[in-house]
Amino acid sequence: MENFKLKLIREYMREMAISAFIVPSNDPHFGEYIQEHFNVRAWLSGFTGSAGTLAVTCKDAALWTDSRYFLQAERELNGSGIELKKMKTPGTETLEQWLIDRLEVSQSVGIDSSLFSFSEYNALKLTLNNINIQLCNDPFSVIWKDRPALFFNPIELLHEDYSGESISSKHSRLISALGVEGPILYLVSSCDDIAWLCNIRGSDIDYNPLALSYAAVSNEKIFLFINQSSLKSQDKKILEGEGVVMMPYDSFTSFIQDYPEKALRVASPEKISIRNYNSAIKSGARFQLDQIKGGAIAMMKAVKNQVEQEGFRKAMLSDSVAWTKTLFWLERELQGDKLIYEKEVAERFAGNRSADPLYKGESFSPIVATGANAALPHYSPLNSDVEIERQGFLLMDTGGQYLYGTTDTTRTICAGPLTEEQRRDYTLILKGMISLSMARFLKGTRGSQLDILARGPISTTGKIYMHGTGHGIGHYLCVHEGPQSIRMEENPVQLMPGMVISNEPAVYQSGEYGVRIENVLLCKKWRDTEFGEFLEFETLTYVPIDTRPVVRELLCKAELEWLNNYNSEVIKRVSPYIDNDEQAWLSERCKELY
Known part of the structure; x- marks a missing residue:
């Protein structure tokens, strides 16, 4: 039986003499998060991930998304009549090739002209060769009968x-x-x-x-x-x-x-x-x-001024305190017999952040993922009651919006017994995170030139993560901000003093576990030498790094020294804002490795 919503768009296509229609994830402002009014791709397909493009012909439908959402898309598209296309995997055709294989030169592809940027439109036009692109003006205003209205809150x-x-x-x-x-x-x-x-x-x-x-x-x-x-x-x-x-x-x-x-x-x-x-x-x-x-x-916007930089330091300290309080509570709960749920931990983070009067809300949908759930990079615990397993890893990725800055931190902690493979993978991800943190580099360096520092250690095992290592972060703005990045793909933007960027290598073992460790870094000048001006990173995040899974022999002397100094600095900065029991726990969790 034909999907009812696909039937509606196909009826519109017949009326407009269009043979195919492309639905992106965009809104007219081209941001990462959008109001439900603009979320036409999710409404039409049932896939709720933030990135994906749907193409519909009179007979077929397919959706392209990236590796962050493969498992989620498989689950949400099941039975929808929409085929999942896994981007950048061997044998997966591009959206454009898929359309070319199904359309004649005389036929037309429809798009909503307000949801395609100038760049996207011209790239599509180039790759579709002689197939006509018909610009439409919001067809979903007609076919989406119960479409949510736009809303405008106070500014x-x-x-x-x-x-x-x-x-x-x-x-x-x-x-x-x-x-x-x-x-x-x-x-x-x-x-x-x-x-x-x-x-x-x-x-x-x-x-x-x-x-x-x-x-x-x-x-x-x-x-x-x-x-x-x-x-x-x-x-x-x-x-x-x-x-x-x-x-x-x-x-x-x-x-x-x-x-x-x-x-x-x-x-x-x-x-x-x-x-x-x-x-x-x-x-x-x-x-x-x-x-x-x-x-x-x-x-x-990417180059933060001195006031913004100081605001980031304050925001990250406040957030680090909230993280420490949450981790203390969580580990104490894990030692007992009471059931603990992923959603409960996510709510505890928000509650601890709210003690800061300048806290404005979460900076993205929190991730608290136990066991195999951690293999989903953008897993959300908010719509289900999943019990935290008292074995393996627990991955937590969450951040806050503060009047003086935006935060984003990930920690993977030991929730119970670990395998040797899990301990090795954790240590190699930590090794990559430390390596990037310690980097010093000539001004003019691009993020793609530094990416291997974080990605290299886990690559020695034949494993890799497909997302970027680092993204820019806004100042009380979007947690994902460009144009700078640290990733394998080439990006012409140079890293500059004042840029704030994340450092988050990871590994995901499908159906088993995931490891990701993330700090936020501030790019700053190191010093001038005879070879030019050199830059380095200042770490802004001060949340304890769990050393229990670490395989000591896999860290070199400099990496071990960095880790011990980091956890020592966590104690120094966070202790004044937590109680005696929390201080005792923090000292134990941050004790030196030898």
């Missing part, structure tokens, strides 16, 4: 005491960075870019303190497209004083079309929809692509 200004820079200063730096002579209109769709530029924070999107918004930046003004009733009147006046002109959220497309023709339109190709691109050039205006990877604002 707050982030005081300069926390942001470290005024709106007008950021505006001036942005115009200079773009390097355009004459009138300009810089088009911004990314909500986190806008939040940073305008020093605003909201709660329209889960886990990210963002307001649904667009912006158009001229030489003199920032036109901010938001739900204006979400702002207090006094905050509107402050924004106006900084050169911000507020406009209705839904007027962005018409505004950029009607704006004076002489202004050069500029936008990041990765962050402007093909719909808005077409509107920008409809009046005959000139258009220029922002050549900076991820966009000019993303690069400015």
